[in-house]
Amino acid sequence: MPETTLMLSEEVREALDARRPVVALESTIIAHGLPRPRNLAVAEELETLVRGAGAVPATIAVLDGRPHVGLDKAGLERIATDPGMRKFGHRDLAPALAAGASGATTVSATAFLAARAGIRVFATGGLGGVHREWTVTQDESADLRLLARTGITVVCAGVKSILDVPATLQRLETLGVAVLGYGTGHFPGFYLSSSGLPVDWTVRTPEEVADVMRAQDALGGPETALIVGRPVAEDEQLNPDLHDRVLAEALDECRERGIGGQAVTPFLLDFLMKRTGGASLEANLAAVRGNVRLAARIAAAL
Numbered sequence: 001m002p003e004t005t006l007m008l009s010e011e012v013r014e015a016l017d018a019r020r021p022v023v024a025l026e027s028t029i030i031a032h033g034l035p036r037p038r039n040l041a042v043a044e045e046l047e048t049l050v051r052g053a054g055a056v057p058a059t060i061a062v063l064d065g066r067p068h069v070g071l072d073k074a075g076l077e078r079i080a081t082d083p084g085m086r087k088f089g090h091r092d093l094a095p096a097l098a099a100g101a102s103g104a105t106t107v108s109a110t111a112f113l114a115a116r117a118g119i120r121v122f123a124t125g126g127l128g129g130v131h132r133e134w135t136v137t138q139d140e141s142a143d144l145r146l147l148a149r150t151g152i153t154v155v156c157a158g159v160k161s162i163l164d165v166p167a168t169l170q171r172l173e174t175l176g177v178a179v180l181g182y183g184t185g186h187f188p189g190f191y192l193s194s195s196g197l198p199v200d201w202t203v204r205t206p207e208e209v210a211d212v213m214r215a216q217d218a219l220g221g222p223e224t225a226l227i228v229g230r231p232v233a234e235d236e237q238l239n240p241d242l243h244d245r246v247l248a249e250a251l252d253e254c255r256e257r258g259i260g261g262q263a264v265t266p267f268l269l270d271f272l273m274k275r276t277g278g279a280s281l282e283a284n285l286a287a288v289r290g291n292v293r294l295a296a297r298i299a300a301a302l
């Protein structure tokens, strides 16, 4: 990608040039995954957490047809407050650039742009994956395919529990994407500490994650993502019974209203938040905060 296409903030460019730790952050969670006005405070808090751990934050989004890696205060504000802010997956980037459009980037678009900029570590809440209605809708997040061919380490609390988690783990296996449990032998459950499903590999420190990344480099390909599943603490998770009950209602409502495509994930997250009296939001935020901190420590350990 020509230098002029990717808009690196000065801070991010300097850090990358000096080989100092940088952590990519996605913007869809800010624009479409969290309620206003809290979303702006969270966007700023996540950047502060990265800095506090000694790394430079690079929040990624497309503004006026330019892909930005590292946003200033005004950029973050636009993402969080502009009602016209769209949601861009990886496939939307070229049309968006050509049209001069603005949008928040999902995991797929963020991972792509971050890797192009030379960033090795990325933190988010929960990955997209295979939706529970897949046999009818064929809805599988573009996150999975993009991660299968992008060399980046993604720290997450698993995949969103609104999804078909076993099917998503199966797809990750088929696609050749390695999955590590951070301090756990189980794949995390996003709002819940555990999805109940096992992972094949467990690591316990940022250094161990960095070792795996170096081993990936030594093997020399094919380029794939490394998924680090960090569970939300048990005392911060959503009550599992409440989770299961409200999620069933959310999925029914989604089906009845015929909601499809890109709107599904934001709808389900919002429904859960409202019907759990905000408890799902707190669990989501606890997960994201922890992921961002860990990502910064991994970037530093590299």
Ligand code: PSU
Pocket (backbone or CB within 6 Å): 026, 028, 029, 032, 033, 034, 105, 106, 107, 108, 124, 125, 126, 127, 128, 129, 140, 141, 142, 143, 261, 262, 263, 264, 265, 269, 284, 288
């Ligand atoms: N994690 C969160 N909240 C979110 C997302 C992740 O805690 O809103 C976003 C990510 O940007 C992810 C997207 O890529 O949801 C998945 O959307 P879809 O299922 O339409 O691919």
Ligand code: MN
Pocket (backbone or CB within 6 Å): 139, 140, 141, 142, 261, 262, 264
């Ligand atoms: Mn989808």
